[in-house]
Amino acid sequence: MPEVILSAQDLVKHYPIRSGVLRRVAGQVKAVDGVSFDLHKGETLGIVGESGCGKSTLGRLLMRLEEPTSGKVIFGGEDWSGASGRKLRQMRRNIQIVFQDPYTSLNPRMTVGDIVGEPLEIHSDVVPKGGRRKRVQELLDLVGLNPEHINRYPHQFSGGQRQRIGIARGIALNPSVLVCDEPVSALDVSVQAQVVNLMEKLQDELGLAYVFIAHDLSVVRHISDRVGVMYLGRMAELGEEDEVYSRPTHPYTQALLSAVPVPDPTLRGKRDQIVLQGDVPSPANPPSGCRFHTRCWKAQEVCTTDEPELELRPDGLGAHLSRCHFAEPRLILETVDVSDLEPDTRFAGTEVQDMSDLGAGLGAAGGGEDLGSSAADAGVERSSALHPDTDQAPQDTTRLVDEQPGDDRPTR
Amino acid sequence: MTDAAVAEVTVAEPREGGVREEERSLASDAWRALRGNPVFWVSAVLIAVFTLMAIWPSLFTNTDPREAILAESRSRPGDGTWFGRDIQGYDIYARCIYGARASILVGVMTTAMAVAIGGGIGMISGYLGGAWDATFSRIGDIFFSIPLLLGAIIFLSSLPEFFNDNYFLVIMKVVLALAFLGWPSLARLMRSSVIQVKPNDYVQAARALGASPSRIIRSHILPNSLAPLIVVATISLGGYIAVEATLSFLGIGLQPPAISWGIDISAAIVGLRTTPHMLFFPSLFLSLAVLGFILMGDAVRDALDPKTR
Missing domain, CATH: 3.40.50.300 (P-loop containing nucleotide triphosphate hydrolases)
Structure with missing residues (x-):
């Protein structure tokens, strides 16, 4: 043992x-x-x-x-x-902790990058200042979130995604x-x-x-x-x-x-x-x-x-x-x-990865023309099956269902 | 997979991939809600005009507010001047413009001081709790029990003569009195919102990470507990301006030769029935200034309070 x-x-x-x-x-x-x-x-x-x-x-x-x-x-x-x-x-x-409620465990006024980067700032000798942003993106990638979402705020994520952010913060210091x-x-x-x-x-x-x-x-x-x-x-x-x-x-x-x-x-x-x-x-x-x-x-x-x-x-x-x-x-x-x-x-x-992440990834790749990977294929198929028409997609302004194709919620 | 599905997704992409990062800082949050509110724009214009008056009164008038033409004393509006002249022969319009400075200075400085003291003490007692909380809360209660006007009268009349030396010190005298009596309500407010924010998991997470208390307060507690304080401070700014005028009216706040709406209102009482314009114009300016700040406070409250959305 x-x-x-x-x-x-x-x-x-x-x-x-x-x-x-x-x-x-x-x-x-x-x-x-x-x-x-x-x-x-x-x-x-x-x-x-x-x-x-x-x-x-x-x-x-x-x-x-x-x-x-x-x-x-x-x-x-x-x-x-x-x-x-x-x-x-x-x-x-x-030793780090992950909390129960993903809606109160993330500071609503901080970006994801700041939240996940906070451990690195507090323990400033772990990662040198220049490499922190990169490390945060690595962490986001590790927990299955799109690293490009580093500047988003917690309310722009779904419950599952928020819990992933909490986990990323927990493992930031190894x-x-x-x-x-x-x-x-x-x-x-x-x-x-x-x-x-x-x-x-x-x-x-x-x-x-x-x-x-x-x-x-x-x-x-x-x-x-x-x-x-x-x-x-x-x-x-x-x-x-x-x-x-x-x-x-x-x-x-x-x-x-x-x-x-x-x-x-x-x-x-x-x-x-x-x-x-x-x-x-x-x-x-x-x-x-x-x-x-x-x-x-x-x-x-x-x-x-x-x-x-x-x-x-x-x-x-x-x-x-x-x-x-x-x-x-x-x-x-x-x-x-x-x-x-x-x-x-x-x-x-x-x-499968969160669909919203997938969608964003496709967007970055230039309009999603090269749907090479089978995972991406499956994702699109599933999203289209769920939402045959974008107009019918739930227009939830606060939370994002993981399977929703892209979080195109109306901004207030 | 159908072509329609691909098309749908690809159409959605450019929007999704684009930079549409919604800001979530306190200021941008408020700004988004404020810019669509007509009340905010009305109050902003009022406040801007009065602030401009306070800083550059000469933009609005070329007349010296201390130029007494006794021959034209009590002349009515239109007799060579816009608002007429008062009993000393001063141009009422010029007096109203120059009076803004005292009121705005008192309002802004009192609010700044009360927010600093009240916010600080509220933060300490809310964050530390226990004996600190008990001590500060009881001290606050003691100040709270003193009536504002009575307290200010006693405070102002007991200050040494030194404070009557120059314009700035005279203003500071009033500011001190009002801030001294005004901080407890802000401290209470701050304490309660800190207590509300403190047990949140994100604060606990920061503690678990080994964040220092100053860091926790700075980046977690303060941004999430400041909103109510800002609202009440803005509303009470208008209140302080009114109290300043009241104290000046009673003859214990600002004193001539300082120029203040309160002093002019007090001086105009003699002509209440015969020459009411002497009373009307300074009162109008005072009311508009107070209204501006209170409306602004209301608008800010609507913008910052998520419950009203």
Whole structure:
């Protein structure tokens, strides 16, 4: 196994609840409460869990956008939770973040060139001043955007394209770790696939390690090598993608997986769906013992008193980390992992570039007379099929659908 | 593939490939919306004329505003002069032209000072938060609780005699008083818009990149939080001009021999029923100047506030 590049050690983040006139601390919201994991070079660690379980806070702690209440983040053997000033800036080069919402993560008053070039300006010794524009264009090209769009503003791009800009900004400094805080949750499903594929491509090319935070189990399975399941600020289960998805031992993971929709009508009604009772308890007042015992169908006396440790528990084939007294594997019917299968050529793949980029590229080539490449051909065919008449094309003034031929929106 | 599809795409290309990069800076954003607004043009012309009056009053009149012809005191408009003469025998038209300088100077300088103080303090308290925010907000509240006119009267009457030495110092005296009492509303406004912008992901991304606070403020927070401040500053500029005239009318702002619309209005009170033109013309100029700036503020607000589009 390659070396550990990022390691979280017992990370804790408590937010004080203040009340009364004197703003006395009345309690703590335990957003993240003792999370540990190792991230190896070039791997993808998926973090899943429902809303409010502390996934995003964990991402922010890893980035040092929040100071941990206790615990450490070790990066490449150095404790970076203690670093400050120069050292902190140095370390920030190696770990970057991609945000969830592509509509708020880009400054609306800056051009794409300025946004992607900002990391290079802040860390001015990475690329000399003269070469920055070129580097920005390389980055745009790398993430599948037209380098000629360097002077455009974020509002002139679609959601998927904006997320690509965010990724380009994230990889500008050649980091070794990219924290992705729900990078595809805000995107349309078809665009999600494009962005996920882009991220996989970048991982292969640049040797990035990802911490991939998401709540979409299928997306996480697709991209992750290892998966951690969080519940109420703690890691409930952590293991290889296959271990967690095929042989989950924690009841919470089993319940989560059983909720994944299965795209197979013949299985309708035959699946073993676990419906949890009640709500997630408040992280300000988590249950005693095992945090999941209030909603667990296996809960017994011991679960309310003793907190189970996150330790290796047998899963039928081997053993992986799980935090349950009564850990036992359970077969959950869920989506098949298709990441190794050959794509069916009868269907349009997700590998096509954004159509607007394609269109612009053609324009630069002089009216698109030399439609040599088959990709370009396919693109034109598809765009014409979608929009047989330009007049019928949606005249959306704010967003651009990726498949639209050229973003010829009316200017206000 | 059909030929029509190719033709369609190739036809679309020249437009697409051309340079049609829409600017998105604050100024160009505003300009695009403003240039189609007639209110903006009316107010711009008013402001331009008054600014010209303030800088080169001799462009508009050759008469010396301090040339008193007592024999023609209180003469009516048309009796040799456009607007008549006042009780001292001064040419009212010349007085109105020369009075613009004081008003525009007070308005512009007060606004500049209040924006600098209020914007700066609002930025600090919004960006740093916590104890800084609490301290600055409470200080602002204290100033906020002083009525503008009463506060200005006390402030002006307690200033040392030194401030009456020359024209510029007399003007500065009024500017100081108004800016001193006017900054808290701008600080509040700035603070709230900074607080609104600060949690945005692009600010967090800049932090994650290791950007210094000054860089974050300069390139991310300021451009995205400045719009409301500009609007309110423009509107209050007209207000400051009116307050300057009020203070001069009460005899504590500018004082003769300085020339100001407020002073002339005050002096014209004696002839309110017999020679109302003495009162009418300076009042008209004052109202037009205030109107110009308030209309401009309205137009700018419409241009900068995305919600009204």
